[in-house]
Amino acid sequence: MDKIPHLAAVAALMASGTSVLAAGKLACADKSLLKNVAEANVAEVESCKLAVGKSANTGIRKFAQLMADDHSNGLTDDAKHKAVMVEFKTLSDGLFDNRYVKQAGAGDHEVTERLLKKTPLRQRVGTPQGLSWASLRRSPEPSSCWPSTAWSENEHDHTERSGRMEHSQVSANGVVLHVVTAGHEGAPLVILLHGFPETWQAWQRYVEPLLAIGWRVAIPDQRGYGKSGKPTSVRAYVLDVLADDVCALATALGAEKFALIGHDWGGIVAWHIAARNPGRVERLAILNAPHPASLLGFALTHPFQLARSAYVGFFQLPLVPEALLSANGFALLRASLTRTSKSDAFDAKLLGDYQDAWSEPRAIMSMLNWYRAMAMARPLSTPVEAPTLIVWGNLDAALEPGLADEALKYCARGSLCRVEDGTHWLHHEQPVRISAQLCDFLMHEMQSTKESQ
Incomplete structure (x- = not known):
């Protein structure tokens, strides 16, 4: 029996705790295609070569x-x-x-x-004073946040660092966003955007490195996530609306221009803003997020990617995805993170914090509405003028490596850095390496801007 009933098979597989990706593949209902997909994925992994650009x-x-x-x-x-x-x-x-x-x-x-x-x-401006390696080694145990004080030349003069993270609720574009900010108000602003199914905490280890090179940092829970507002209408999650949120947030923080770093859905929003509002985006860094104008065409001409993306079709169903994703203490959502990443990429505390966020009223429905609004999106093929860095984990279970090459075609000044051993969650797996790449990119572009002025 080559064909399997679509909804019944997907629901049964997801309810049993199988990953979202596997359920989506089964939704294709063609066993021979799935077999080819599995074989092709192995070939893809073997053929991917590390292509890290020179620093x-x-x-x-x-x-x-x-x-x-x-x-x-x-x-x-x-x-x-x-x-x-x-x-x-x-x-x-x-x-x-x-x-x-x-x-x-x-x-x-x-x-x-x-x-x-x-x-x-x-x-x-925005740069905390130096700490020493030896002082870190003397610390009895590392904390999840960097120290909130810094040493001055006078060892008795302890001043509060501007890098302390502050949580606030900001009204932007008709929705209240929970935003974490750090750094001096006069410093250039960089906004970091998370993807599905994460919150601002996806970027918490990147705050200090960005402060250290002179940036002010803002990380929102995007609409529908965490402690941010959760409109009920699907139309409230159209790509243009999501982009308006970020632009309005930057305005509320007093920044006409800003840099963007985005992963997954956060990257898709960042792509759209950079194409739609070129005068506002100074620099753009993307982690494993396809360009919105390339995704559909690539999927239709690459059956393996189409199979990988089948879960998006399942998310269009009413009520059923909410029920399955919430079942057994959000076991399926947890598995979508831990089963598609390297071991220890997500620790128990972070998973617990995410589960708290998923438990917020209307959270799962709102997160799924991002996918349900995709049909209403109007992606732009306008070239991105801002200097752009694409960092791509080649072992992504949901997105083919070829999507990175397609995205690069939309960049007037773009570069692509492939992480051969990185999955979709490379920013959790390799925070030292990825933060160094991002800081290197932002520092170089900042220096280039100063020299041109």
Whole structure:
């Protein structure tokens, strides 16, 4: 029996705890096609080659990598992340010259301590003062957030850092958005946009690195998610409306121009804003998010991608997706994260926080309405003028690597960095590497802008 009843098969498979992607593939109802998809996916993975572009600032990249490789013994991932980004910051600030970098890289942490005590720190809007590797190693246990105070040249002068994360409710485009902000109000603004089924916490480990290179950071729970407003109408989730939310948020924060970083659905919204509002977006970074103008055409001409995207069709059904995604303590949503990522990408606390967000009234319905409004979207094929970085995990279970190449065609000044061993959730799996890439990109573009002025 080659054909399987569409809804019954999908519902049964999803209810049994199988991943959303597997259920979507089965919804294609063609067993031979599914077999070909599985075989092709293996071939794709084997053929994908790492194509990381040269760093705009190779010194920073090499030093951050050196710290990550040579000095991580005995440190937890959080402490390692802190230490690498602290040293990344001090180098980018020009605190060390080459001989000091070599000494610190060779393991002489006393040099770092000496420099931090004797060298005047360069003050810059949005940039916290330096911390030392040794001070991090002395910490009894790493916290999930970076320290909220910094040391000045006077060790007794403890000032509150502007980088403290603040939670607020911001009215924007007719909806109230829960937004996390950090950094000086006068610094250039970067807005980070999460995807399905996450919240602002998808980006929480990226706040400090961005502050360290001089940016003000804003991370909203997008409409329908977390503690943000959840309109009931499907039309309230049309792509233009979602883009208006972000532009209105930037305006509310006093920024006419801003940079965007987006993953998954957050990336799709970011693509649309960059094409529709070129005068407002200064820089654009995309993580595993197809360009909205390319997705449908690519899926129709690539049956493997069409099969991978079949779950989108299932989400169009009324009520049934809500019931299945909410069943057994949101087991299917949790599985959609943990079964398509590397082990330990999502810890128990983060999954628990996400479950709390999914439990908010109307949350699941609102999250699904993003998919239900896709048919009303009017994607733009206008070239994106802002400098653009696409970072793509080649082991994405839902999106083929070819979508990254298609997206690049819409960029007037774009670059593509493939992460061969990264999945769809690469920003959780490799936060040190991805934050270094993003910071490198933003620093280079910021310097280019200053030089052109």
